[in-house]
Amino acid sequence: MASQQQFMDYVEQHQEDFIDRLRRAVAIPSVSSDPNHRPDVFRMGEFLIDELKALGASVETRDPGKQDFHGQLTLDLPPVVLATVGDDPAKKTILVYGHYDVQPALKEDGWTTDPFVLVEDDKQRLIGRGSSDDKGPVLGWINVVEAHKKLGLEMPVNLKFCLEGMEESGSEGLEAIIEDEADKYFKDVDAVCISDNYWLGTTKPCLTYGLRGVSYFHLTVKGPAADLHSGVFGGTIHEPMTDLFALMSKLVQPDGKILVPGIYDQVRPVTSEEEATYQSIAFDLSDLQSAVGNKTNIHEDAISVLQHRWRFPSLSLHGVEGAFYNPGDKTVVPAQVVGKFSIRTVPDMEPKKITELVVKYVTDEFNKLNSKNTMVIKCSHDGNHWLSSPNHPNYVAAAKAVETVFNVKPDLTREGGSIPVTLCFQDALKKNVLLLPMGRGDDGAHSINEKLDRSNYVQGIKLLGVYLHEVSDVDLENKQ
Amino acid sequence: MASQQQFMDYVEQHQEDFIDRLRRAVAIPSVSSDPNHRPDVFRMGEFLIDELKALGASVETRDPGKQDFHGQLTLDLPPVVLATVGDDPAKKTILVYGHYDVQPALKEDGWTTDPFVLVEDDKQRLIGRGSSDDKGPVLGWINVVEAHKKLGLEMPVNLKFCLEGMEESGSEGLEAIIEDEADKYFKDVDAVCISDNYWLGTTKPCLTYGLRGVSYFHLTVKGPAADLHSGVFGGTIHEPMTDLFALMSKLVQPDGKILVPGIYDQVRPVTSEEEATYQSIAFDLSDLQSAVGNKTNIHEDAISVLQHRWRFPSLSLHGVEGAFYNPGDKTVVPAQVVGKFSIRTVPDMEPKKITELVVKYVTDEFNKLNSKNTMVIKCSHDGNHWLSSPNHPNYVAAAKAVETVFNVKPDLTREGGSIPVTLCFQDALKKNVLLLPMGRGDDGAHSINEKLDRSNYVQGIKLLGVYLHEVSDVDLENKQ
Ligand SMILES: [Zn+2]
Ligand SMILES: [Zn+2]
Ligand SMILES: [Zn+2]
Ligand SMILES: [Zn+2]
Incomplete structure (x- = not known):
C-alpha cells in the first residue's frame, strides 16, 4: 500500500x-x-x-x-x-x-x-x-x-x-x-x-x-445483363432494385425489431441479477440524445437504451452497391445490386446459426416475390460477441x-x-x-x-x- | 414522281x-x-x-x-x-x-x-x-x-x-x-x-x-445529426435507412405494378382500335430478351411488352444517396439518405396530379411507421408524356x-x-x-x-x- x-x-x-x-x-x-x-x-x-x-x-x-x-x-x-x-x-x-x-x-x-x-x-x-x-x-x-x-x-x-x-x-x-x-x-x-x-x-x-459481435451480409440481386434505361425497359422486366428493397424492408422494423424468425430465440434472457447491474450506471437518456444530436431515440428510458446497445441484437441497413448514389437524377435500372446489412450479435447467438436463419428467411422471402431475377445472400464476415x-x-x-x-x-x-x-x-x-x-x-x-x-x-x-x-x-x- | x-x-x-x-x-x-x-x-x-x-x-x-x-x-x-x-x-x-x-x-x-x-x-x-x-x-x-x-x-x-x-x-x-x-x-x-x-x-x-413522360422523385429521410457507428447506436435509434427501405418497398411490386393509389385511374384505357395497331408490329419477345441479355421479362407476349413500354406507367427505383455504396463492408448508420425513383407517365396522367398522389401516399405510409426521423418527398423534375x-x-x-x-x-x-x-x-x-x-x-x-x-x-x-x-x-x- x-x-x-x-x-x-x-x-x-x-x-x-x-x-x-x-x-x-x-x-x-x-x-x-x-x-x-x-x-x-x-x-x-x-x-x-x-x-x-x-x-x-x-x-x-x-x-x-x-x-x-x-x-x-x-x-x-x-x-x-x-x-x-x-x-x-x-x-x-x-x-x-x-x-x-x-x-x-x-x-x-x-x-x-x-x-x-x-x-x-x-x-x-x-x-x-x-x-x-x-x-x-x-x-x-x-x-x-x-x-x-x-x-x-x-x-x-x-x-x-x-x-x-x-x-x-x-x-x-x-x-x-x-x-x-x-x-x-x-x-x-x-x-x-x-x-x-x-x-x-x-x-x-x-x-x-x-x-457485441457482428455478422455482415451481402444480399445480391442480379437481373439484366447490363444496366438499362428505365424509359425503354421500365415496366417490362423484373428490376433488381425492386426485389432488393422488398427483401431489405423485411429485415427490420422502424422500431428496431429484427424480423428474421428465430433470432430472438437465441438471445439469453435478462436475469434479475443482470437487471440490477444497470441501476447504478451513470447514463441518462440525454447522453444518448446529445451523442445522436437529436431525439430520434427508440426507447424512452436509459436502461432500455443500454440493454439495446449492449445485450440485445440489432440489425442495420448500410447501403447498396451497384445502384445510383450521386446527387442529381439518373434514370438507370441497375443490372445487379448488392444490399449491405449487418446484425449485432449477443450471447448466446451463434454466428453460424445466425447466417443459417438469415439465408433461409431471405431465400423464402425472395421465392415469394416470384421474380425471375437471381438472388444470393451471403455472410461476408462474422465476429463473435x-x-x-x-x-x-x-x-x-x-x-x-x-x-x-x-x-x-x-x-x-x-x-x-x-x-x-x-x-x-x-x-x-x-x-x-x-x-x-x-x-x-x-x-x-x-x-x-x-x-x-x-x-x-x-x-x-x-x-x-x-x-x-x-x-x-x-x-x-x-x-x- | x-x-x-x-x-x-x-x-x-x-x-x-x-x-x-x-x-x-x-x-x-x-x-x-x-x-x-x-x-x-x-x-x-x-x-x-x-x-x-x-x-x-x-x-x-x-x-x-x-x-x-x-x-x-x-x-x-x-x-x-x-x-x-x-x-x-x-x-x-x-x-x-x-x-x-x-x-x-x-x-x-x-x-x-x-x-x-x-x-x-x-x-x-x-x-x-x-x-x-x-x-x-x-x-x-x-x-x-x-x-x-x-x-x-x-x-x-x-x-x-x-x-x-x-x-x-x-x-x-x-x-x-x-x-x-x-x-x-x-x-x-x-x-x-x-x-x-x-x-x-x-x-x-x-x-x-x-x-412516355417521366416524373423523378427524391425521398429524403433524416435521422441523427451525423453518421453513426452501428455497433454503438444500432438498436437504440430510428435509422433513416430502415424507414427509407420500408417506404421504397411500398412503391412498386416485383411484377411492376405501381402501388401508389390512384395512378392507374388516370391511365387512358386501351381501345380496340389501339389494340389492333399492335398486331402488325415487327417485335418478338426474343427482341426484348436479347436486349436485356436474359429472360427476366415480366410479360410473356410481345404485345404486353410493347404496351408496358409505351402506354402504361412504370416505376423504377434508381438508388440511394448518402448510404454506403462501395464494395466491401462498412458498418455505418447513415444520418440522412435520399432515395431516388421515377415514374414513367402516359396519357392522361398529369405530372402535377402524380406528384400529389405520390406525396400523399408516401407521407401516409411514413406516418404509419411511427418513426421519429423526418421525411420529405419531392418531385425533382417532371417532363410530360x-x-x-x-x-x-x-x-x-x-x-x-x-x-x-x-x-x-x-x-x-x-x-x-x-x-x-x-x-x-x-x-x-x-x-x-x-x-x-x-x-x-x-x-x-x-x-x-x-x-x-x-x-x-x-x-x-x-x-x-x-x-x-x-x-x-x-x-x-x-x-x-
Ligand atoms: Zn440523339
Ligand atoms: Zn443520344
Ligand atoms: Zn483504438
Ligand atoms: Zn480507434
Whole structure:
C-alpha cells in the first residue's frame, strides 16, 4: 500500500514529463490507412521500442507481412512490438495490448488546431490525434514502468506488451501472430488487460466486460445483363432494385425489431441479477440524445437504451452497391445490386446459426416475390460477441484499483461494438481479458479534435499501475 | 414522281460522297459532357454551318449562354444553329431538328476501332461515335439539300434547321430559344420532323407518335445529426435507412405494378382500335430478351411488352444517396439518405396530379411507421408524356415515303423514354411533330461500337427527301 501511494504521488508530480512523452508520440502521424503515412507508422513503432528499451524492457518484433492495398500497391505492414518487463517466475505475468497507429486527421476536416501537435486547452484537455486512441493508454503502461524504475520500486508483476500498428485498418496479420505466440511469447501470461475503449460517459470510470459481435451480409440481386434505361425497359422486366428493397424492408422494423424468425430465440434472457447491474450506471437518456444530436431515440428510458446497445441484437441497413448514389437524377435500372446489412450479435447467438436463419428467411422471402431475377445472400464476415464476468478476480482487482484512484466504484459496462482482439486473446490464451479504459466517452476517438483530459491521463496512469499491484494480489485461477 | 426517282437515284449513286461527309463529321469528337471536348462541339457546329452555307442556306446562330459545370467551371454553350433553305411563300415550311453533339467514347471502353474514325465493317455497318446518334440523320437532311441542288431540282418545301450541340447533356438553353423564336424564326413553320430515334427492331422502318413522360422523385429521410457507428447506436435509434427501405418497398411490386393509389385511374384505357395497331408490329419477345441479355421479362407476349413500354406507367427505383455504396463492408448508420425513383407517365396522367398522389401516399405510409426521423418527398423534375396521331397528314406523308423507299408500311410505334424537345416544339409552335428515325434498334447509340448500317444511311437519306416531297402534297391544316 505504501508503494502504491509512492507510485501515485510520483505520477502526480511528474505529469508534465508524461504529457511531454505523449506530445512526442502525437507528433508522429502514424495513420495506418494512408500509404503516405506508412513510414510514420513504422517510426511510431521505433519510438515505442526505444522508450521500452530505455526502461530496460527486452523487445522483439513480429512481422505481419505485406499488405495488398486495394489491389493498387503492396505495403509493408508495421511490426507487432512484443516487449517484456521482468521475468520473475514468482510473479504473475500480465499482458497488455495497445495500438500505435491512429485514424486519419487533417486540419481541413475541422480541427481547431494542428492534429499532430498536442495542445492543452483551457479546460485542461490534451488535444491531438491519438491522444486518447490509443497513444495515451499505450504510454500509460510505459509511464507506469518508468515511475517504478525511477522510484526504485519493484514491479508487482511481469509485464508483457503486445503493440500493433494496424488496428485502425483491420489489424491485418495480428490474429495469426497471437495464435502463433500463444504457447511461445505469451506462454506464461496469467491475464490480459486492454486499454483501448472509453468510459460510458464523462464522469465515472468503468470496467468493460462484454462486446457485441457482428455478422455482415451481402444480399445480391442480379437481373439484366447490363444496366438499362428505365424509359425503354421500365415496366417490362423484373428490376433488381425492386426485389432488393422488398427483401431489405423485411429485415427490420422502424422500431428496431429484427424480423428474421428465430433470432430472438437465441438471445439469453435478462436475469434479475443482470437487471440490477444497470441501476447504478451513470447514463441518462440525454447522453444518448446529445451523442445522436437529436431525439430520434427508440426507447424512452436509459436502461432500455443500454440493454439495446449492449445485450440485445440489432440489425442495420448500410447501403447498396451497384445502384445510383450521386446527387442529381439518373434514370438507370441497375443490372445487379448488392444490399449491405449487418446484425449485432449477443450471447448466446451463434454466428453460424445466425447466417443459417438469415439465408433461409431471405431465400423464402425472395421465392415469394416470384421474380425471375437471381438472388444470393451471403455472410461476408462474422465476429463473435464476447462476454467476460465482472466477478472474475481480474475485474475485482481492477475495480479495487478504480476505488483507490477515483474513490468510486466503477460502472460495469458492455459495449455495442466489437473489439476483435479481445476475443482473439481470450480464445488463443484461454485467459481472462479485461477492458480497462483511460479516456472519456466524449473523447472523439475517430472524430476531429480528439482529446484526452489531463486528469484522465494522469489518473489513468495511476489506475493502470495500481491495477498491476491489485492483480498481483488476487488468485487468478479462482475463476468465478 | 419523276423528280422523286431522280433524287433517289442520285442518292444511290453518290452514297460514297455522303459517307465521306459522315466520316468528316464523326472525326470531330463533339462530346458535350466533357469540358475538354467543348471546343470540338463548337468545331462541329462550325462544320455544319460551313456545309449549310456551301449549299446556299442562310444561317444564323443563337447563343444559349453559359453552363455552370457542376459548380466547378463555367463553360460557353455551343450555338443553336438555325438555317433556312428556301423562303417561297407558296411552299410549306418544314422544320427539322437534330443534334451535333455526341456521347462520350473511349477506345478503352471496349470499342473495336477508334470511335472517332468512321469505318465500315464486313456487314456494311458504318461504325463510329455519332454515326447513328445523331450525325447521320443531321447530315441526311443536308445530303437531301445537296442532291436537289446538284440535280437542279427545286426543293418541294422551304426547309428550316434547328441544330443543337447539347442534347446529350440536357439541351441546356434550348427550350428558351425555341419559345423565343416560335413567332420569329419559326413563325412560318407548318410541321416539324425529328430524326433522332430508332427503328423498333432491325428490319422494318417506323414512325413514332408517342413518348412516355417521366416524373423523378427524391425521398429524403433524416435521422441523427451525423453518421453513426452501428455497433454503438444500432438498436437504440430510428435509422433513416430502415424507414427509407420500408417506404421504397411500398412503391412498386416485383411484377411492376405501381402501388401508389390512384395512378392507374388516370391511365387512358386501351381501345380496340389501339389494340389492333399492335398486331402488325415487327417485335418478338426474343427482341426484348436479347436486349436485356436474359429472360427476366415480366410479360410473356410481345404485345404486353410493347404496351408496358409505351402506354402504361412504370416505376423504377434508381438508388440511394448518402448510404454506403462501395464494395466491401462498412458498418455505418447513415444520418440522412435520399432515395431516388421515377415514374414513367402516359396519357392522361398529369405530372402535377402524380406528384400529389405520390406525396400523399408516401407521407401516409411514413406516418404509419411511427418513426421519429423526418421525411420529405419531392418531385425533382417532371417532363410530360407526348402523343401525336399516326393519322395526321404529317404522318400520312411520312408513311407514304416509307412505302416508296422501303416497299413496306412502317410500324407505328411509341417509345418508353422521353425526347423532351418533341413536346417543346409541339407546345411552342402548335404544329404537328413527327419522329422519323433513320437507324436501327441495335445501333447502340449510347454504347460502344455505335453504328449506322450503310443501307440505313442511304435509304434514310432517300426517306427524308421523299418525305419532304410527300409532305408538300398533303393538307397539314386537315388535322385528323
Ligand atoms: Zn483504438
Ligand atoms: Zn480507434
Ligand atoms: Zn440523339
Ligand atoms: Zn443520344
